[in-house]
Amino acid sequence: MTFLPLLCLFVRLNPTSSMKMNWCSTTWSGHCCEATFGWTYHFSNQTMNWTQAREWCQAHFTDMVVIQEQAENDYIVSILPNKDRTPYYWIGITKNHINETWRWIGNNSTWVGEHSWAEKEPNNKHVAEFCVELYVNNRSNRGKWNDETCANEKSPVCYKAQCNDTSCVNGRCWETINNTTCLCEPGYEGDKCQTAVECPPLSQPGNGDFHCSPGGRTFRTTCRFKCHTGFVINGSSDVTCEANRTWSDPQPFCAAVKCPPLPQPADGNHSCSDEGQIFNSTCHFKCHWGFFMMGSSAVTCAANGYWTGPRPACTSNYMWSKPFVLVEIHWDAI
Numbered sequence: 001m002t003f004l005p006l007l008c009l010f011v012r013l014n015p016t017s018s019m020k021m022n023w024c025s026t027t028w029s030g031h032c033c034e035a036t037f038g039w040t041y042h043f044s045n046q047t048m049n050w051t052q053a054r055e056w057c058q059a060h061f062t063d064m065v066v067i068q069e070q071a072e073n074d075y076i077v078s079i080l081p082n083k084d085r086t087p088y089y090w091i092g093i094t095k096n097h098i099n100e101t102w103r104w105i106g107n108n109s110t111w112v113g114e115h116s117w118a119e120k121e122p123n124n125k126h127v128a129e130f131c132v133e134l135y136v137n138n139r140s141n142r143g144k145w146n147d148e149t150c151a152n153e154k155s156p157v158c159y160k161a162q163c164n165d166t167s168c169v170n171g172r173c174w175e176t177i178n179n180t181t182c183l184c185e186p187g188y189e190g191d192k193c194q195t196a197v198e199c200p201p202l203s204q205p206g207n208g209d210f211h212c213s214p215g216g217r218t219f220r221t222t223c224r225f226k227c228h229t230g231f232v233i234n235g236s237s238d239v240t241c242e243a244n245r246t247w248s249d250p251q252p253f254c255a256a257v258k259c260p261p262l263p264q265p266a267d268g269n270h271s272c273s274d275e276g277q278i279f280n281s282t283c284h285f286k287c288h289w290g291f292f293m294m295g296s297s298a299v300t301c302a303a304n305g306y307w308t309g310p311r312p313a314c315t316s317n318y319m320w321s322k323p324f325v326l327v328e329i330h331w332d333a334i
């Protein structure tokens, strides 16, 4: 976590101060609390109607407080100064119309706890009680809610979020009362989700090379393999680093180009280099005793997959083994 602890949680506003004043430098009461990493809660002793209270919260903090569970309600009650009579505190739940559901500001959540309302509340006593106050006193309704007319003046309770748009680089900032965490998108890690995960290093293939997009071997990097002349790729030529730290495909390898099979000539034989009939292997031909070779005595498998020449033939006729004989035969045939 790189969040700075907040020095002062609760700011006591001078009740006579103007709402537009620079509250931070002039109203610290020196009431400091333990460091927190999540939402901080703030209030003013100055009372105002609900609309003004929300505006005050938005001007100085994030918004009027949003309560989403009983523990949060209890915590907020525990940190607010007691009052022995109304006006108490405004909280951020409201409605616009008598038949509407109570909704929290911000995300329209409708959370209401089983024991949230004070006894016999909400009673809508004045027909248009569309805002909610929080009792913070020493009586049995401590921590309970009461519906109230929005025009009444009460103390605002606000929260300040520690999360903002830049808190998490590749993730969502998740905030609770006392914790702020970046929930990273797949493929990212780190306090602020600032680091792309890495895939294992790739090795240079025999008889080939590879080049990667910027990032080397991090999430979303693609590496392209190429084989040297005379070799063909076996496998996928492009591999991409996935969020689960594995490459999208196994690393390919470069296999030597194969030339078509070269059968033994009649009345002769051949011997090829160890690797067989693949790129760069040369086959040497020999004719049996008494036979003569017609054509080149060696052929090599070329990069294009063809032999450098035709297979020679073995003939018993010496004359036929000479090129000019072929020419003579050619002439005879005419």
Ligand SMILES: *[C@@H]1O[C@H](CO)[C@@H](O)[C@H](O)[C@H]1NC(C)=O
Binding pocket: 012, 013, 014, 015, 029, 045, 081, 082, 083
């Ligand atoms: C705010 O109100 C509380 C409770 O009434 C009181 O204890 C506190 O001193 C007040 N703070 C200021 C700054 O007036």
Ligand SMILES: *[C@@H]1O[C@H](CO)[C@@H](O)[C@H](O)[C@H]1NC(C)=O
Binding pocket: 098, 099
């Ligand atoms: C609210 O709903 C009740 C019953 O559904 C209806 O009688 C009443 O007229 C509604 N009030 C308004 C202001 O719409």
Ligand SMILES: *[C@@H]1O[C@H](CO)[C@@H](O)[C@H](O)[C@H]1NC(C)=O
Binding pocket: 106, 107, 108
């Ligand atoms: C909450 O509800 C109001 C009115 O129905 C709507 O205008 C607003 O966009 C909603 N806000 C969110 C965050 O859903």
Ligand SMILES: *[C@@H]1O[C@H](CO)[C@@H](O)[C@H](O)[C@H]1NC(C)=O
Binding pocket: 066, 068, 106, 107, 108, 109, 110
């Ligand atoms: C509404 O926002 C609060 C924080 O402001 C959050 O705790 C809660 O989970 C949200 N509720 C919904 C339904 O999104």
Ligand SMILES: *[C@@H]1O[C@H](CO)[C@@H](O)[C@H](O)[C@H]1NC(C)=O
Binding pocket: 082, 083, 084, 138
């Ligand atoms: C509330 O009650 C506690 C003990 O129960 C007491 O110490 C405190 O002074 C009371 N506060 C007020 C404002 O009555």
Ligand SMILES: *[C@@H]1O[C@H](CO)[C@@H](O)[C@H](O)[C@H]1NC(C)=O
Binding pocket: 049, 050, 051, 052, 150, 151, 152
């Ligand atoms: C709150 O006060 C302002 C300024 O005095 C006023 O314009 C507004 O109508 C009031 N809102 C309510 C709901 O009473």
Ligand SMILES: *[C@@H]1O[C@H](CO)[C@@H](O)[C@H](O)[C@H]1NC(C)=O
Binding pocket: 002, 003, 162, 163, 164, 165, 166, 167
């Ligand atoms: C956003 O929040 C981070 C901590 O989460 C903080 O360091 C940064 O200063 C904040 N930025 C703004 C513009 O508030």
Ligand SMILES: *[C@@H]1O[C@H](CO)[C@@H](O)[C@H](O)[C@H]1NC(C)=O
Binding pocket: 071, 075, 177, 178
């Ligand atoms: C803060 O977190 C601790 C555990 O980390 C928990 O025991 C405590 O109840 C939390 N406080 C609030 C107000 O939720």
Ligand SMILES: *[C@@H]1O[C@H](CO)[C@@H](O)[C@H](O)[C@H]1NC(C)=O
Binding pocket: 178, 179, 180, 181
């Ligand atoms: C904050 O919440 C995250 C996720 O739930 C957890 O991993 C982390 O330990 C918490 N930090 C503190 C200080 O409680």
Ligand SMILES: *[C@@H]1O[C@H](CO)[C@@H](O)[C@H](O)[C@H]1NC(C)=O
Binding pocket: 234, 235, 255
């Ligand atoms: C790729 O290599 C595998 C294993 O060596 C082999 O079975 C397969 O036939 C080769 N594929 C091609 C297209 O050469």
Ligand SMILES: *[C@@H]1O[C@H](CO)[C@@H](O)[C@H](O)[C@H]1NC(C)=O
Binding pocket: 242, 243, 244, 246
């Ligand atoms: C990694 O993720 C990819 C794509 O989401 C998936 O196809 C693959 O099976 C996963 N591999 C492992 C080892 O989980």
Ligand SMILES: *[C@@H]1O[C@H](CO)[C@@H](O)[C@H](O)[C@H]1NC(C)=O
Binding pocket: 230, 280
């Ligand atoms: C192919 O043969 C040539 C000539 O002998 C040699 O220079 C070259 O290094 C060989 N290439 C491979 C990949 O074996």
